[in-house]
Amino acid sequence: MKNDAQVVSDIYGFSLWSDGLVDVTDRGDLALRNPSDDTPPVSLPQVMDALAQRGISAPIQLRVQPFLDRSLARLHDAFSDAFRETKYRGVYRGVFPVKVNQQSDVIERLTEAGRAYHFGLEVGSKPELLIALAQSLSPEALLICNGAKDAAFIHLAILSQKLGFNTIIVLESLYEFEIVYRIAQELDVRPTLGVRIKLTETVTGKWQASSGDRSVFGLSALDVVKLTARLEETGFMDCLVLQHTHLGSQVPNIMDVRRAATEACRFYVELSRMGAPLQHLDLGGGLGIDYTGERRPDENSVNYTVNEYCANLVETVRYAMDDAGIEHPTIVTESGRFVVAQSAIFVFNILGATLYDNLEKVEVQEGDHHLLSDLLAVEAYIDGPRLQEALNDAIYYRDEIRALFRRGQIDLQLLARAEQAFLYLLSRFKAASKLEENAGQIDEQLTGFVDYYHGNFSLFQSLPDVWAIDQLHPIMPLQRLDEEPTRSAILTDITCDSDGKIDQFVLADGTAGALPVHELRDGEDYYIGVFFVGAYQETLGDLHNLFGDPNVVTISLDGEGGFDIEHETEGDTIAQVLSYVEYDPQDCLSTFRKTVEKAVKAGKVNAAERRTMIAAYKDSLAGSTYFGTDS
Numbered sequence: 001m002k003n004d005a006q007v008v009s010d011i012y013g014f015s016l017w018s019d020g021l022v023d024v025t026d027r028g029d030l031a032l033r034n035p036s037d038d039t040p041p042v043s044l045p046q047v048m049d050a051l052a053q054r055g056i057s058a059p060i061q062l063r064v065q066p067f068l069d070r071s072l073a074r075l076h077d078a079f080s081d082a083f084r085e086t087k088y089r090g091v092y093r094g095v096f097p098v099k100v101n102q103q104s105d106v107i108e109r110l111t112e113a114g115r116a117y118h119f120g121l122e123v124g125s126k127p128e129l130l131i132a133l134a135q136s137l138s139p140e141a142l143l144i145c146n147g148a149k150d151a152a153f154i155h156l157a158i159l160s161q162k163l164g165f166n167t168i169i170v171l172e173s174l175y176e177f178e179i180v181y182r183i184a185q186e187l188d189v190r191p192t193l194g195v196r197i198k199l200t201e202t203v204t205g206k207w208q209a210s211s212g213d214r215s216v217f218g219l220s221a222l223d224v225v226k227l228t229a230r231l232e233e234t235g236f237m238d239c240l241v242l243q244h245t246h247l248g249s250q251v252p253n254i255m256d257v258r259r260a261a262t263e264a265c266r267f268y269v270e271l272s273r274m275g276a277p278l279q280h281l282d283l284g285g286g287l288g289i290d291y292t293g294e295r296r297p298d299e300n301s302v303n304y305t306v307n308e309y310c311a312n313l314v315e316t317v318r319y320a321m322d323d324a325g326i327e328h329p330t331i332v333t334e335s336g337r338f339v340v341a342q343s344a345i346f347v348f349n350i351l352g353a354t355l356y357d358n359l360e361k362v363e364v365q366e367g368d369h370h371l372l373s374d375l376l377a378v379e380a381y382i383d384g385p386r387l388q389e390a391l392n393d394a395i396y397y398r399d400e401i402r403a404l405f406r407r408g409q410i411d412l413q414l415l416a417r418a419e420q421a422f423l424y425l426l427s428r429f430k431a432a433s434k435l436e437e438n439a440g441q442i443d444e445q446l447t448g449f450v451d452y453y454h455g456n457f458s459l460f461q462s463l464p465d466v467w468a469i470d471q472l473h474p475i476m477p478l479q480r481l482d483e484e485p486t487r488s489a490i491l492t493d494i495t496c497d498s499d500g501k502i503d504q505f506v507l508a509d510g511t512a513g514a515l516p517v518h519e520l521r522d523g524e525d526y527y528i529g530v531f532f533v534g535a536y537q538e539t540l541g542d543l544h545n546l547f548g549d550p551n552v553v554t555i556s557l558d559g560e561g562g563f564d565i566e567h568e569t570e571g572d573t574i575a576q577v578l579s580y581v582e583y584d585p586q587d588c589l590s591t592f593r594k595t596v597e598k599a600v601k602a603g604k605v606n607a608a609e610r611r612t613m614i615a616a617y618k619d620s621l622a623g624s625t626y627f628g629t630d631s
């Protein structure tokens with residue numbers, strides 16, 4: 001690894017957030033590292049080129065299998081360590097909440113790699129239950145059913161117990177128990193039950209509303225007492241083996257984790273004293289990812305590591321149980337984000353740029369309006385103490401010239417020259433502010449004039465949380481990291497929506513409104529990587545403007561600087577997305593055919609043109625919704 005490369009690339013703060021998963025090669029490429037060994041890193045731009053040669057082009061959702069394996073191992077190792085240190089006598093049984101990433105490739109890998117840990121699944125709906133029942137889990141793994149359930153859901157869940165699944169039906173309401181009670185009697189089986197408790201403790205972060213007594217999920221203290229009475233009355237008390245709580249995702253502050261676990265333990269102790277034969281304490285999800293690498297209790301960061309998280313939980317549970325003289329329960333967590341977020345990288349290519357500066361100077365001409373000469377005169381005092389004044393003046397003169405154009409007092413030629421003069425001055429301002437010591441205010445004004453780099457992606461399809469909840473992901477160019485980036489850009493997507501852009505970035509010195517990027521070169525791909533996108537993004541994405549799923553490729557690293565393709569799913573074709581919105585692509589084609597045929601009859605197109613037109617329509621139907629490589 002070359003030192004220069006490291007230094008330049010660290011503008012992006014990747015040494016803060018990369019978590020040992022990526023590195024920079026001596027050619028300045030961002031590279032994937034196998035976290036479990038010291039084998040040569042794999043250049044990401046080379047992966048993209050190699051995939052493109054095979055006809056799999058950007059945008060690509062790239063899953064890196066060893067990254068997934070590592071998160072899984074880390075979680076389990078962290079619990080083992082915590083158990084050893086606190087002499088805990090129970091075990092850990094993690095489950096993966098299917099909603100966090102339902103893609104078959106991911107679930108299959110998790111159940112396969114998870115078998116050694118007796119890793120199970122958590123489902124929150126009937127479709128997710130069907131997914132779980134189609135996996136072969138370890139006989140000791142748990143299958144936890146959360147969420148609102150109807151009779152069909154409960155029926156299937158109870159039946160699955162006969163097949164050897166350790167299915168636990170977590171009661172979310174008193175009403176749900178009545179359905180369970182009826183079906184269990186009909187089937188004459190003893191169901192295994194859990195109860196979801198609504199804690200009074202609240203947490204900070206984006207999912208605050210999932211916690212506290214206004215949470216829509218779970219039973220309040222009052223309901224819990226009613227439920228136990230009902231369980232006693234029906235003789236089902238001995239079915240209650242698990243207590244569940246969930247505070248919401250991405251809990252930023254370890255103090256909240258500890259406080260909530262303490263309250264959960266109080267419920268566990270009380271329920272046990274009331275006669276419930278509880279064995280599992282399920283503490284839900286919430287284990288966060290440090291997307292910014294800042295290590296602080298912020299919406300996109302966390303002030304703890306996975307080891308601290310596990311140590312805090314285990315210690316809290318151990319003390320609470322020892323105080324109450326209760327057996328140490330099996331600790332369950334439903335850590336979804338932690339397990340999958342880091343395992344995927346979304347990569348897209350830049351199609352072009354709209355630059356907000358111009359190095360070409362404009363000269364004053366005879367008869368120019370005086371406002372244009374005033375604008376051009378600003379250049380004389382850019383350097384030095386009058387920088388701010390110069391910027392104010394330039395903006396003023398430009399705006400006055402635009403006003404003259406609107407009133408019909410100057411022509412388009414002059415307006416265009418004024419716009420170019422302004423862009424020229426902007427490049428001078430950008431250069432001058434870099435030299436300025438106290439350029440804070442000016443830099444801020446200049447962020448209004450950063451470039452747009454147009455990316456071949458849909459924010460709504462591939463990064464929905466960036467749009468909906470201002471999720472920050474580490475984002476950076478994948479190449480030329482040994483070269484100083486000379487421009488700053490906002491990334492725009494190819495939807496026709498002004499919301500379709502990324503304008504918040506994680507950088508080494510905090511978050512910024514623009515991403516440092518390199519000047520684009522003709523005929524050379526420029527890839528941008530969005531990291532840690534393995535959780536929640538894929539199925540939350542939507543078909544805005546009918547941009548469909550991108551290509552998805554799962555790779556493993558071969559230990560010699562290369563990679564193997566483990567799995568590949570082609571992105572949606574246009575015909576597929578049309579059918580999602582209820583068009584029949586064949587009908588569309590035949591209508592188009594008729595229209596073309598009519599034009600032939602009317603002599604507007606000839607037979608050869610007809611052939612190309614139909615072929616173009618057909619090719620498009622079978623093609624990707626994104627821009628092709630030749631566009």
Ligand SMILES: *Cc1c(COP(=O)(O)O)cnc(C)c1O
Nearest residue numbers: 246249250285286334335336337
């Ligand atoms: C969404 C969800 C999870 C996953 O939370 P993460 O923060 O992604 O680990 C776990 N349990 C329940 C009940 C959930 O709804």
